[in-house]
Amino acid sequence: MAKLKLKAHHIDRDWCKGCGICVRFCPKHVLQLDDREKAYAAHPEKCIGCRLCEMRCPDLSITVETEEEGEKS
Amino acid sequence: MASVKEYIRERFFPHIWCPGCGHGTVLKSLITAVDQLGLSKNDIVMVSGIGCSSRIAGYVDFHTLHTLHGRALAFATGVKLSKPQLRVMVPMGDGDALAIGGNHFIHAARRNIAMTAIVMNNRIYGMTGGQFSPLSGYGKAATTAPYGNIDHDFDVVQLAKAAGASFVARTTTYHAPQMVEILKQAFTHKGFAVVEILTQCPTYFGRKNKMGEAPDMLEWFKENTTPIGSQAKQKNPSLIERGVFVAEEKAEYCTEYEKVVERAMKGRE
Ligand SMILES: Cc1ncc(C[n+]2csc(CCOP(=O)(O)OP(=O)(O)O)c2C)c(N)n1
Ligand code: SF4
Ligand code: SF4
Ligand code: SF4
Ligand SMILES: [Mg+2]
Numbered sequence: 477m478a479k480l481k482l483k484a485h486h487i488d489r490d491w492c493k494g495c496g497i498c499v500r501f502c503p504k505h506v507l508q509l510d511d512r513e514k515a516y517a518a519h520p521e522k523c524i525g526c527r528l529c530e531m532r533c534p535d536l537s538i539t540v541e542t543e544e545e546g547e548k549s
Numbered sequence: 550m551a552s553v554k555e556y557i558r559e560r561f562f563p564h565i566w567c568p569g570c571g572h573g574t575v576l577k578s579l580i581t582a583v584d585q586l587g588l589s590k591n592d593i594v595m596v597s598g599i600g601c602s603s604r605i606a607g608y609v610d611f612h613t614l615h616t617l618h619g620r621a622l623a624f625a626t627g628v629k630l631s632k633p634q635l636r637v638m639v640p641m642g643d644g645d646a647l648a649i650g651g652n653h654f655i656h657a658a659r660r661n662i663a664m665t666a667i668v669m670n671n672r673i674y675g676m677t678g679g680q681f682s683p684l685s686g687y688g689k690a691a692t693t694a695p696y697g698n699i700d701h702d703f704d705v706v707q708l709a710k711a712a713g714a715s716f717v718a719r720t721t722t723y724h725a726p727q728m729v730e731i732l733k734q735a736f737t738h739k740g741f742a743v744v745e746i747l748t749q750c751p752t753y754f755g756r757k758n759k760m761g762e763a764p765d766m767l768e769w770f771k772e773n774t775t776p777i778g779s780q781a782k783q784k785n786p787s788l789i790e791r792g793v794f795v796a797e798e799k800a801e802y803c804t805e806y807e808k809v810v811e812r813a814m815k816g817r818e
Contacts, residue, residue: 493569495763499764500767520739531574531577532722533573533574534573534574535564536576
């Protein structure tokens with residue numbers, strides 16, 4: 477199977493409650509809370525597309541979109 | 550995966566649960582399990598009682614029943630017996646399942662009626678303001694135990710096993726990928742399946758017991774649990790085991806009931 481790489485993080489700002497779970501447990505420290513306590517991808521280039529943030533987010537606010545390495549969108 | 554939005558009633562979002570409440574992660578994992586199994590929304594009935602946890606039934610776009618505190622399994626038994634072809638899921642709070650609903654719980658397990666009982670165990674009565682539950686544990690603090698709880702807790706896994714459940718598993722909201730795998734096994738099991746999910750109530754259990762914020766509570770699940778039979782458990786017996794404890798074949802209630810009907814009808818039609 478081809479390696480997956482990140483295409484985009486979709487974070488629903490209306491649903492995010494700023495709990496910080498995605499921020500704390502992202503293995504690559506990609507995510508942060510902004511000054512309104514909403515999650516955003518501060519370092520998207522470091523993302524490995526593991527989706528742990530999406531799986532753990534209690535507010536269903538994160539979708540991680542990935543594509544196969546080398547694929548053009 | 551299909552979009553999560555295909556499985557939820559989007560008009561009720563953002564949901565009502567507090568920031569960091571683990572019940573939302575259970576919802577997400579449950580949807581993921583349903584999607585990965587390719588189950589049809591029309592074949593699923595979710596029956597819940599009352600509690601923060603029970604509100605999960607309002608958020609999924611399946612057939613849903615929001616019933617009485619502690620009685621979800623009784624309603625679910627009625628649904629399953631009348632429409633055994635449907636897949637029945639019964640998410641419950643720890644108080645819901647094991648305090649007021651304890652009797653329904655052990656008897657549903659004993660009968661081995663095919664449905665998935667999901668115990669969303671946050672060790673507290675969240676909805677009503679943080680009273681201790683049968684799962685809070687000795688020495689823990691709660692609104693109704695300001696000087697420390699003197700009640701001992703149940704071990705849900707041991708209780709379910711002893712009562713006769715034919716599938717018994719445990720996981721946590723920190724271990725979301727494992728939760729998805731366990732729920733998939735439980736949903737396809739032919740018998741009474743119990744899945745205990747340790748989940749966080751930062752608002753009451755966390756605050757009363759000075760466990761920090763939601764991420765700190767997840768850290769606790771990570772540090773204090775271990776896969777079944779691990780070496781870590783031998784070294785530190787206080788660790789809580791995660792995984793599938795029981796998965797066995799056993800005569801299922803609706804199937805047996807069908808046979809009784811057949812025997813009774815012999816020569817009468
Ligand atoms: C028959 C009845 N008794 C008591 C209540 C009040 N009540 C509502 S929810 C609840 C307990 C909630 O705790 P739990 O089941 O653990 O769910 P959580 O809110 O923690 O998810 C209680 C006692 C009720 N609604 N109905
Ligand atoms: S886990 Fe979800 S709700 Fe919590 S901060 Fe991240 S995006 Fe927001
Ligand atoms: S997909 Fe993985 S690496 Fe990327 S932001 Fe989410 S948790 Fe971090
Ligand atoms: S009170 Fe506790 S269980 Fe209820 S929504 Fe808030 S965090 Fe969740
Ligand atoms: Mg509870």
